[in-house]
Amino acid sequence: MKTRNLTVVCMLAGLLCWGCKQTDVTQVLDRAETCMAERPDSSLYLLRTLDKRHISGSLRKARYALLYSQALDKNYIDVDNDSLIRVAVDYYKGHGTSHEKALAYFYLGRVYDNAGDETRATEAFVEAETHALDTDDHYICGLIYSYLGNLYFSQYSFDEALAMYDKSEKCYAQAGQLRNEGYMVEAKARVYKLQHLWDNSVYDLSESDLDLCSMICFGFSSNSIRQIYAHTNPDSIYNKRSKLRNKLKLGPSIQIEGFIRNLLAELSRKETA
Template identity: 45%
Template sequence: MKVLYTALLALLLFPSCRRQSGDIDSFLHNAESLMNEHPEDALSIIRHIDRRKIYSSASEARYALLYSQALDKNYVDVTSDSLTAVAVNYYDRHGTKHERAMAHYYQGRVFSNAGNFDAAIRSYSLAEDAASGTDDYYLLGLINNAVGNLHFEQYDLDEALQRDQQAASFFHRAQSPYNEALAYIGVGTVYSLKGDNEQMEIVYNKAIEIYKELIKYCPYMKI
């Protein structure tokens, strides 16, 4: 009887030992909610998560994606795709278009940090294909900006110019004026290298006008 009781108790306890704590999903939700306005806090939350307690494939993918996003937003240049590969592998099979786009975008960021131009372009292309089926204009702006930077580094000025212009357009649609202004600065830089000072001045003035509007709401901001 004692052996039977012990076996039954073990069967009852085993699932509870493997059950993922609800705190994990709560932490991930909190990190996601802080990601845009307070990325440093989001990163701190994620770093305190014990990954060994994540037993769900969905939560593992979400953790990997949010961790990759938080590192990127805090300017931590990761060159290994060990995290982003988890997100890509899961969301390519089970994710929404937006989740697939995010996973491939941040994998592109990793490849870009590692100096792998071809792999980065492939990732950004997959991200763009997925994001094109959404209304996330901010993400589309980020993708075009990243691709533009890669082509700029390769001194492919025509492609860089086109991508920076598209980035500015998407950021405008996303109502993200700061990023729109940065995109215009990129456009102006390319025009300068192409020797088109007239167009350079036009787009630089667009960026300045955006900054002036931002200063009205953020007086401490400097141009």
């Protein structure tokens, strides 16, 4: 009899302990979500304190996956594997609010974007848009449109890029995100200039040439451009710059950065004349 009572007590204690752990997990998730916008580094720290073995239930696992994906992205930690965010996407497909669905698909798009999969990234962002439009969160809409704009821009779909940047600018304005609104104004200006360069230039520029012009126009340092090409193209930045200089017929004393800026400004003046 005593043995049976002891067993029951131990089982009850175990259930109580398990319940406490789940309460603790929920509290940590709540705190991480609360400080995500202003202190994403603190959110990431809190989430890293959790022992995943103590996270039970589909809802908690999905919420943890979404918040962790969000915290990594906001701390500029690029993830190109969708195994974590897929937990959230698979759950929120059939559960949760439109806002949670929008966030899940947005961060799925970010993962695909990091992986260089433009097609699946675009599909994920478009799916995120459909859910975001059912919310009053103008900020997430602005994010979605800005990243769609970047994807269209990288594919030289200038009209589509401008349309997305314009939508993003308006959403950021509604959200009171003045800095991000300004970024979209700058992005639109750059697209206009590069579109003029592509359409009106007398120079025989390839898409690779335009890539380099774009990065120079966006203010990328030579070191940053070198690192980008080191991962995507065996041709060195020096060879690319040399080939571009030859196509632009630049003398040895002319800086390519200044020439491109002046060329874009001249094309803009002709367009508005």
